[in-house]
Amino acid sequence: MSKIGKIARRTFLIGSAAIVGGVAFGYYAYKKPVANPLLKGLADGETALTAYVKIDADGITLITPRADSGQGAYSVQAIMIAEELDVELDQIKVDPGVPSRAYYNTALAQEAAPFPSTNDSFTANSMRGVMDAMMKFLGMDITGGSTTVPDGFTKLRVAGAVARETLKAAAAQKTGVALTDLRTSKGAVVLPDGTSLPYTELAAIAGTLDPVDEVQLRDPSTWRLMGKTTQRLDIVPKSTGTQDYGIDFTLDGMVHATVRTNPRRGGAMQKFDASDAKAMRGVSQVFEISTGVAVIADNTWRAIQAASAIEIEWDAAPYPAEMEDHWQTLSDSFVADRVDSTMKDEGDVQAALDTGDVIEAEYRAPYLAHAPLEPLSATVLVQDNRADVWTGTQIPSFLRGNVADITGLDKDDVHIHMLMMGGSFGHRLEARVVQEAAEIAVKMKGTPVKLTYSREEDMTHNDTRQIAMARGRGTVKNGQVESFDLGIAMPSVIASQMGRQGISVPGPDTQIVAGAWEQPMRIPNYRVTGYRAPELAPISSWRSVGASSNGFFHDVFLDELIHAAGADPMAERLRLCWHDPSRKVLEKVADMSNWGAPLAANQGRGVAFCMSFGVPTAEVVEVTATEDGIRLDNVWVAADVGTVVDPVNFENMVQGGVVWGLGHAILSEITYSDGMVEQDNYDSFEAMRMYQVPNIEVAGLENADQVRGMGEPMVPPAAAALSNAIFAATGQRIREMPMNKFIDFV
Known part of the structure; x- marks a missing residue:
């Protein structure tokens, strides 16, 4: 009952x-x-x-x-x-x-409260209650x-x-x-x-x-x-093929729009010459908007072609123009006055480092685009006493406020009609396409305006995943991990994302250390420090947010310490893990993968564990080192979400998340040159190919007390398990993504 x-x-x-x-x-x-x-x-x-x-x-x-x-x-x-x-x-x-x-x-407070999901104390639950009240007050x-x-x-x-x-x-x-x-x-x-x-x-x-x-x-x-x-x-x-998405939406009398905005994100526009664009077939208007230039035409293709014909002079970017300067900013952020949080500090880390042989390593994770298959679009109709917006979005209430500000209407007179989305991965947590569509629609009151980005505009103006760097120091003793000290530097995702909504969030940004500080490992001397780097290029929530990079940092460094101790990677993780549901996912994935069974000389298996979004997830990746490069053979995943509501969808979500995590770890990065994104489409921002996808077996456990979601937690361990498997197969330790910069894959 x-x-x-x-x-x-x-x-x-x-x-x-x-x-x-x-x-x-x-x-x-x-x-x-x-x-x-x-x-x-x-x-x-x-x-x-x-x-x-x-x-x-x-x-x-x-x-x-x-x-x-x-x-x-x-x-x-x-x-x-x-x-x-x-x-x-x-x-x-x-x-x-x-x-x-x-x-x-009602579930956002769990992640927002500065307590690990394993903390069920009165204080932790009281803070979650406070955060929940805030979410309700803000109408999140x-x-x-x-x-x-x-x-x-x-x-x-x-x-x-x-x-x-x-x-x-x-x-x-x-x-x-x-x-x-x-x-x-x-x-x-x-x-x-x-x-x-x-x-x-x-x-x-x-x-x-x-x-x-x-x-x-x-x-x-x-x-x-x-x-x-x-x-x-x-x-x-x-x-x-009959599913309609936002990009399929039409209205009678609708005009089509696209935009060109500064490729150096946040920079201004000095001047533009649209004479050639205005003369093109189907083009009715070209005018300036707050972010750049808008083109109105009788179909999307003609609008995009005309936009590319506009000559524009842009100002410089407000962030470093070259990629090496982004990395240098992170490197320079490992200093005391940049400490954002030390949410894990157990034992006496400094004493252990002072008296033992220190193992050190540095890790890097690049900017990454969301790159959903459906480019962003929004249809807006502004009239004297109301505005209507048709789009796919994850933030409908925020959009009401954005459009109200642009049109001068009351929020109650702004009507958001939510449409199916062809992918997001966090991309639809942003509002720019709706804001620009509303700005255009105000100039064309009474006419429905459908704004669609070109693939290139969408890719090069994506608010990407954070760039991040980590430095680990640790010691081992008597065949066991004795101390673990991990510092993580990245800009604040929350400050960047919420700043675009005009919201200032006080206190530390827990995403800087998410997927690292809350791991249920009983290491005698254990510290995780977050360093808040200065703002660089605009960033946003990307599938699993801070944990997407921190799961890689934390577990690969733990694997390095375990190897230095001469311990078995699975056995030592199990020994260190104090949380029963987490132990069970490790035990389950060990059983699924037949961990410990003999492998061929050119094969290797790597295990990784990450607690993120309250979900303990363990993955084992098996690879073969061939003459042409690393081949991914098998992946085993076990996770505990308390109750699996839809087993088929659960399995599909986990498999898709593993492919997402592995593909980006192997192939993908966003880089800047002259202040501009260098990857503008799928030919330069690659995804994993079908022939590269390994066999993926999934187990959903139901031992946890609380029901959780599975959209993101399988992503953080994927890259770590792969890196650990490559090391087991080749002896080469990969500490930076994308990994194809250092090793070939087939």
Whole structure:
């Protein structure tokens, strides 16, 4: 039986009385109710009590506010609601809803609080509560941080349960049958004689009732959808090419726009000459905007061609023009006055370093582009008293504020229509394409404007992953790791990203040390220090953020210390690990990979572990050193997310994340020359090829107490496990990415 027990009415009552003809249900376990956003703009026959389940005479709509960029977010949210509502997935449709403080992300506080996920103390949980209150106050309606499942795991199921029980109450009122004699099945209330009353027929009555104030969540042993093999809602449209994305959106009378902005990010424009562009076929306007020049044409291709014909003189970049100066800035940041945090400091590291033989190493991780397949686009229509935006985004509430500022309208008069995204990896946490589209639309009031970036504009103006450097010092003693001292230098991702929204975030940036400081290893003398480098090129959240580089730094250095101690890499990690779920993922991946079995002379296996986003993840990579280079043969992954809601999607997410992590580690970097990005398309920013992809086996464990997400945690250990495997096979230690600068791959 669920621990939820009795749900006080105030925890899920939202808004005012229902309107006859339909009903909507939802759940908010908060002391102060938030206005139900479904109450605005209801169609005839629709009603809204709460905010996640809407039923009218025509069908059932589930509100799935966490954005879908291809990771299956709409489906997994629908599964959690439908499990308790007792409907089949082919009986519902999903709607991302509208931006609202009601949909603030309840799981973001876990990552924002300066405590490791393994800390369950009163102080840690109190701080998480404070951070959660801040998220609610700010209306952080955001998708990111692997939070879709943990955000919805309780509240979406309760929303479904409240809806189910209220519909049963409606059936009891209609038929006179006792509530205890009713049950539900496949979108209907079933009477003792077997008669089925569809939810759609009960919606009008349910709309006149207060939601039932006592619900019990179903025991996992009775689940029909959660934890079972299900088909994602978007499988058919994506398999048949009929899925629409933001870039496919059209409106009658729409014009097409593109932009050219300073390739030296943040630099100004001195002047431009658009005479040739204006004379080109289909071009109607060329004008200056705050970031550069906009071109309006009758289709996107003509707009892009015209933009490339404009002669422009740009100012210099506000960051170092050459790549070596970026690295030098990081190198110069390992000083006392640049210390941002020392969130891990156990034992006496300095004493151990002073008395032992010190092992030292330096590691580097480059800038990386998000590079989703769908280039950024947004359609904006500005009218006298409202503005409408159609786009794929992870930050709908922020966009409302951005567009309100640009148009001078009130936030309530800005309407964001969320569209499916063809990839993101954090790219859609930025607002520039919508801001520029709104600026253009203000100049063309009453005309819908669709702004689409060229691939080159998108790639060269991407707010990339952070550049980072780490320096490790450590000692070993009696065949064991004795001390571990890791310093990490990078600019602040949070300051750069939130700064573009005009928000200043006080205190240390935990992303500088994320994926390093919170590792559950009992090393006698253990320190992780974050050094906040000066701002360089603009950076943003890239899949797994700080952990994407820090997982590599931390585990490769640990592997070096273990090798120096003469210990087995798996056995020593297990000895050091004090956290039971983490030990179990290490044990599981050891079993999956048959760790310790003999290998050929030219083969090697590397293991890596990283706790990120609260998820312990262990990976083993097996490689073969051939005459032509390193071949990736096999990868084994074990991770513990507490509960696996959708096993098929879980496996696919993990496999995709491993390919993402390995491909970038081998092949990819963004570099600057003369202040400009040198990689402008996929020919210069390569991805892993199909023939390079190893066999990947996945195990999802469910030992952890708390439910977590899996969008990002498999990325941080991938590069480390590969580096460790290359060392095992060749004796060559790779400490910098991309690795193809130092070794060949086949």
